[in-house]
Amino acid sequence: MPGAGLDAPLWFAVDQGAGKYRLEEKYQCGSFRYLTVVSNTTASVSLQSLHVQFLAAPKQDLQAYTGWFHSNDELVNRIWYAGAYTNQRSGTTVSPFIGGFELQAHYLADQPEAALDLIRLQWGFMLQDPRMTQSSFIEGYSTDGTLYYAPYSNDARVPHAHGWSTGPTSALSMYAAGIQLTGPTGAEWRIAPQPGNLSAINAGLSTSRGQFEVQFQRKNGKYETFSVQTPSSTRGDVVLPGTSGILVTRAGQRVSLVNGVARGVSGDIWKLEKSGHE
Numbered sequence: 077m078p079g080a081g082l083d084a085p086l087w088f089a090v091d092q093g094a095g096k097y098r099l100e101e102k103y104q105c106g107s108f109r110y111l112t113v114v115s116n117t118t119a120s121v122s123l124q125s126l127h128v129q130f131l132a133a134p135k136q137d138l139q140a141y142t143g144w145f146h147s148n149d150e151l152v153n154r155i156w157y158a159g160a161y162t163n164q165r166s167g168t169t170v171s172p173f174i175g176g177f178e179l180q181a182h183y184l185a186d187q188p189e190a191a192l193d194l195i196r197l198q199w200g201f202m203l204q205d206p207r208m209t210q211s212s213f214i215e216g217y218s219t220d221g222t223l224y225y226a227p228y229s230n231d232a233r234v235p236h237a238h239g240w241s242t243g244p245t246s247a248l249s250m251y252a253a254g255i256q257l258t259g260p261t262g263a264e265w266r267i268a269p270q271p272g273n274l275s276a277i278n279a280g281l282s283t284s285r286g287q288f289e290v291q292f293q294r295k296n297g298k299y300e301t302f303s304v305q306t307p308s309s310t311r312g313d314v315v316l317p318g319t320s321g322i323l324v325t326r327a328g329q330r331v332s333l334v335n336g337v338a339r340g341v342s343g344d345i346w347k348l349e350k351s352g353h354e
Contacts, residue, residue, distance in 0.1 A: 147274045147275075147278075149192075149274055152195060188271065195247075202241070205221075209236050216241075253269055253279035257288070263311075266313050268313075268314075269316070285310060286309075287305060288305065303346065311340060313337060316348075329342075329344070
């Protein structure tokens, strides 16, 4: 029986009568695909009422999670949340870990549609395939769709809820919604959405300074509505390429977009008025 440390075989005494055993907390981690039971005696052992409890993020209150992302594409939404709660491309191996960096590269190259195509193809496959959990992401698989991942000789060891495979969660927040924290805990920020072919997004996150939120709707490449909320103790830039208009707060403060950019915007709730193309 291979394995060492936390992966080593677990030995425990079994009384002659019926009894219960609960796995120690330190071993309750990672994915669980199989269980092998052996006895070091000639006696028989009967197993009854075997239960496995699965949590994507053990000891984490998922209702207390402060980030969110919502767009008009329900598949993209599900992919974001599967990555948020799930806490290598070579040869015939598909690596969502490396794919996450590819997503960032597409956005940094100003190719958001290519990023969304990859998200829907690769992560959409993982989320919708009936052999997987349909709520979290596998560490890797093969280009022919088989659930074989080259680093492991035993297919059953491939985790089906692996944090390395959650690239779309950060990419969609940082680039599609455009929420980029450039200073400690968001003291400075940059809001620069790259929605691609998404027509609506509502996304946000919180730090110790407060809440950051972006909401917008687009039609024919034009913002029909746009609002951004940032904490009062912060400052940053709003970047909406090709868009003209004025950002306005509830108190009436106004900042104009110049060449699609409003610089040095103080933390507040801002809405775009008189949106148009430059």
